[in-house]
Amino acid sequence: MMSANVIQLRQMLSEKFPGLRCHLDEQPPVRNFHPTGVAQIDEALGGGLPRGALAEIAGVGAGSATLIRELLFQTAARNQIAALIDGSDSLDVTQMEEMTLSRLLWVRCHGAEEALRAADLILRDGNLPLVLLDLKLNSERQLRKISPTTWYRFQRLVEETMAICLVITPRPMIAPAQSRLTVHSDFSLDALESDTGKLLRRLKLEISEARPSVETPHQASA
Numbered sequence: 001m002m003s004a005n006v007i008q009l010r011q012m013l014s015e016k017f018p019g020l021r022c023h024l025d026e027q028p029p030v031r032n033f034h035p036t037g038v039a040q041i042d043e044a045l046g047g048g049l050p051r052g053a054l055a056e057i058a059g060v061g062a063g064s065a066t067l068i069r070e071l072l073f074q075t076a077a078r079n080q081i082a083a084l085i086d087g088s089d090s091l092d093v094t095q096m097e098e099m100t101l102s103r104l105l106w107v108r109c110h111g112a113e114e115a116l117r118a119a120d121l122i123l124r125d126g127n128l129p130l131v132l133l134d135l136k137l138n139s140e141r142q143l144r145k146i147s148p149t150t151w152y153r154f155q156r157l158v159e160e161t162m163a164i165c166l167v168i169t170p171r172p173m174i175a176p177a178q179s180r181l182t183v184h185s186d187f188s189l190d191a192l193e194s195d196t197g198k199l200l201r202r203l204k205l206e207i208s209e210a211r212p213s214v215e216t217p218h219q220a221s222a
Contacts, residue, residue, distance in 0.1 A: 037074025053178035087115035112142035126161035180208040
C-alpha cells in the first residue's frame with residue numbers, strides 16, 4: 001500500500017507543478033543520458049549523467065554553489081523540474097533566476113540524516129527525473145554515520161524509475177555511483193566575482209570509470 005507520505009508528496013507536487021506527470025513511465029522513451037548543459041561534465045561523461053543511476057560530484061570546493069546553480073538553471077531551461085535536497089540549508093536563492101526557482105523543489109534540511117530521509121521519500125515516489133542531494137557542507141561526523149547500504153538502496157530506487165540521483169559530497173564516498181566527478185577548484189575572492197561561464201571553465205574535473213551496480217551481502221538487509 002502506498003504510504004501517506006508519498007501521497008502527500010504527490011499532492012504537493014501536483015499543486016506546485018500542475019503540468020508534472022505523476023509517473024515517469026508515462027513519458028515518451030528517453031535517452032540513456034541526461035545532458036547537464038555544463039560542457040565539462042557532459043564531455044567527461046560522454047553525453048551527460050546516466051539515467052537510472054547514482055552519480056557523485058566530490059570535492060567541489062569554492063565553485064560548488066556556482067556549479068549547483070548552473071545545473072539547476074540548465075534543467076529549468078529545458079522546461080524540466082529538479083529537486084534539490086539541501087543537507088545544510090545553504091542554498092542562496094537570491095543568486096538564482098526566477099525561471100530556475102519556478103521549476104525547483106527545494107527541500108531544506110538541517111543535517112545529513114534528515115536529508116537522506118527526504119531523498120528516500122522523493123526517490124520512492126519516482127515523480128522527478130533529477131534529484132540533487134547536496135551534502136557538501138555537512139560535517140564529517142554526520143557523513144560517517146551514513147550506512148553504505150543507504151546508497152545501494154537509493155541505486156535500486158532510481159533503477160526502477162530511470163531517474164538520476166546526483167550526490168554532491170566533500171569527498172568520494174558513494175560506492176555504487178555509476179559515475180564520479182572529482183572537482184578541483186582554486187578560486188580567489190576576486191575570481192568568484194566573475195561570470196558563471198568563466199568560473200565553470202576554470203573547474204578541473206577528474207572522472208572515475210563507471211562501475212556496474214553489484215549486489216552485496218549488505219544490500220539484502222537494507
